[in-house]
Amino acid sequence: MTTLLKFIHLAAIAVWSGGLIVLPFLFRQRVGLVAGPELFRLHRFVRFIYVGMASPAAFIAIASGTALIFLQTTFLEWFSLKMVLVALMVMLHVVAALTLAHLFEPGRSFGRGAYLALTTAYLVLITAIIWVVLAKPVIDSDQFAAALFTPGGLGQFVREILGETRIPMP
Ligand code: HEM
Known part of the structure; x- marks a missing residue:
């Protein structure tokens, strides 16, 4: 049971993390596009990545992780640290939603600074969470x-x- 749940947890995390990392890159493709088939296609694709892939994967990752708490002995400091980092990741997931909500309105774009900042934040957070879980540092x-x-x-x-x-x- 634990092995199956861990498999589901890790598979969901792979999809969630991959979705988050690719989103800023896709937001950046909005630059220079005006209303037309190309913009609508990008909008549909980005919405699919966020609504159809990253968000359900986040839900499954959190649900399976919560179930794992009851099967593993995780009442240690490293796990509390992991939860703080996961909370930040969830907040940045919401930042992607807020960006997406307005990005495809006329005249909007996604700057290079925002692209680099969001991508770096996702990469740093995801790497930090995976390091904490695998290294289980003694705190x-x-x-x-x-x-x-x-x-x-x-x-x-x-x-x-x-x-x-x-x-x-x-
Ligand atoms: C609310 C969200 C989450 C909860 C409640 C949760 C909970 C858990 C629990 C209880 C375990 C088993 C720990 C152990 O082996 O002792 C686990 C394993 C793991 N989690 Fe999460 N997790 C969550 C989100 C995440 C996220 C966002 C990531 C990565 C970005 C992640 C990465 C991992 C990895 C790599 C393992 C495997 C560790 C191992 O087998 O040694 N988790 N998680």
């Missing part, structure tokens, strides 16, 4: 947050950083 959270893995420890850690900020209860 001693006692050194910077002694109570992190005790019940309520995360809240205490955040309060130590932010001060005694509390959400007012009605």
Whole structure:
């Protein structure tokens, strides 16, 4: 069961990561195109990569990863670090959606700087996540947050950083 889930997890991650890495390149192809068959074809293709491939793969990767938590002993610091990096990857997945939502409006384009920044961010994040999962670095959270893995420890850690900020209860 674990092997099958890991297979599904890794296959979904390959499709998700590949989709994210190729998207900025496809956004860049918008430059110089005016309304016409070529622009509509690019729009359809980019939408297919985002809506038909990368997003379902992200959903499957997250669902299979969540199931794996219950089968593997992952209650260690490296896994928390992985989750922080995955959260950033999900946020950048949304950045691609926000870009796509307006890119094909008249007069829009995708600059070289944005192309390089987004591609680099995806590559760095994906490489970092894969390194963390495969190297499983030993991180001693006692050194910077002694109570992190005790019940309520995360809240205490955040309060130590932010001060005694509390959400007012009605
Ligand atoms: C919410 C999202 C995710 C969750 C909950 C999750 C969870 C997990 C868990 C529990 C494992 C098994 C760990 C172990 O072997 O001890 C695993 C394996 C793995 N995950 Fe994820 N994962 C997620 C997303 C990702 C992403 C985005 C990547 C890469 C970009 C990734 C890459 C890997 C790899 C390479 C393995 C295999 C590690 C091995 O077999 O040694 N995961 N994941």
